[in-house]
Amino acid sequence: MTHRRAVALMILVTLLWSVAGVVTRHLESAASFEVTFWRSAFNALALAIGLGCLCGPRLWTELRSAPAVLWWSGLCWAVMYTAFMVAITLTTVAAVLVTMAIGPLLTALFARFFLHHRLPTRTWSAIAVAGIGIGWMFGHKAMEGGAELGGVLVALAVPIAGAINWTLLQHVGSSARDADSEAVDMLPAVLIGAVISALVTLPLAWPLQASARDISLLAFLGVFQLAIPCLLAVRLARVLPAPEIALLCLLEVLFGVAWVWLGAGEVPTRATLFGGLLVLGALIANEALALVAGRGRSVELLARDIRP
Template sequence: MTHRKAVVLMVLVTLLWSTAGVVTRHLEAARGFELTFWRSAFNALALLIGLGWLRGPALLAQLRQAPRMVWASGLCWAVMFTAFMLALSLTTVANVLVTMALSPLLTALLARVFLHHRLPARTWLAILVASLGIAWMFGHEMGQGGDGPQATAPLAWLGIVVALGVPMASAINWSLMQHAGRQVAGDAAAASTASDMPLAVLIGALISALCMLPLAWPLQASWHDVGLLASLGAFQLALPCLLVVHLTRVLSGPEVALLAQLEVIFGVLWAWLWAGEQPSSAALLGGGLVLAALVGNELLAWREQAGHAAASRR
């Protein structure tokens, strides 16, 4: 797969991911833990069918024998699946998606701390600006107390805290998948781990569903809700997550995390157009700071790379 095709597919992934917020706003009864359970359960079912068709009867044995890195990635997926839906039940779509926009910067920080990659001054500046954006949004929600005139959901500030679990887990996950995707020629163990990474998505869905079921019981979702959540599990989660696992073999971790931020724009737009959920001024300002930090960091990076390339041709 060429880099250009990988970027196009990653945009498709973000389009599919971005539908979660607007769909959940059209549910009748499912909320919180039950909402998370049904989506993760249908995600797991879709993955069992898809991976079972691709891998056959060996699927269960492959799950039992999966390497530790696959299980670690599975735990990251479980946190992402769970924290995202719980956060949506506590605060607005805009607040959740803006908080998730911290993923590229957290990915860069992980590369600095654990992989000892040096971070340029522009990245540290981007981290500072993005942090200010999240702090502004969080402070606004705390000031409203979750039930002020500008609040659109109870305990909105708690939703932001829960949503922070998504970029933290995704930063770890992108790094793990990128590491696994770097297959060394002749290294059978590395090749085996890379081919097993799609199993991590299934492991994450199963962990999320099993953890949420006791908390969601007794189930009260209507058939209308179950149908919508089934579509989310299969098409908003299972399909794009499998795609992104394969794309990490072509795109770098920070690159995946950056392109994933298109979900912020798409998700807020869908919620505004089809759910009537207008983002607050704090979310717009905070989100603007986060996205400005991300875009500015990448533009400066591309400018530096173009300068180095021009200098090398002289």
């Protein structure tokens, strides 16, 4: 796969991820936990079929003897699936997406404290600026009170669970390299997370009240907004460097806000826009500087190799 094609597919992935908000705004009768249940159930079904075709019978054999880290990762996926859908039923899509955008910086922070990775000054600066942006948005939501603040607090569980998940994945990969062995296949954790999310939210969603139209929209989300782009993202992670993927993932925020603005008339507040600009600006600056630094090191190594 060429780099240009990988970038184009990653943009498609973020476009698919971004439609959750606008589709949810057109539901008729499904409530918050029922929305989560149906999306997770259809996601689990699609992943079971997709992974079954990719991995064959060994998928189910590996699940029966899966190590604990796979189940911890699955629990993180379940929190992300559940908290995201509940959050967008409580507050604006823009506020949820801006809160989720701090995920890469939280991941860097967790890697520093739990994996002892060194963080450059630019990343510490980005964390500080993004913190100001989130704090600004939280402050205004707190003054508004009610479900708006609750929605942002629930949304905060998504980047926290994501940061824990990516830290686990980094730990698994580095441990395998240190031991010169094959790393644990963490892809089934995505399926585990979908199943856990569906099972946990079913009792909370009962009795089910979704209309046939609602179920069809949530089936679309489960298959095309979650299962397919998640499988694509895992494949693209073999081609694109992590900083570039993180930078491209920010398009989900822009696409998601645009979708609900144009498709549901949901205009983001000034506080959300200001906080979002701070968060996105910090992330873009951090990831762009990381790419420049990485290319600079590559040129330096190349010059060293061809030096007579």
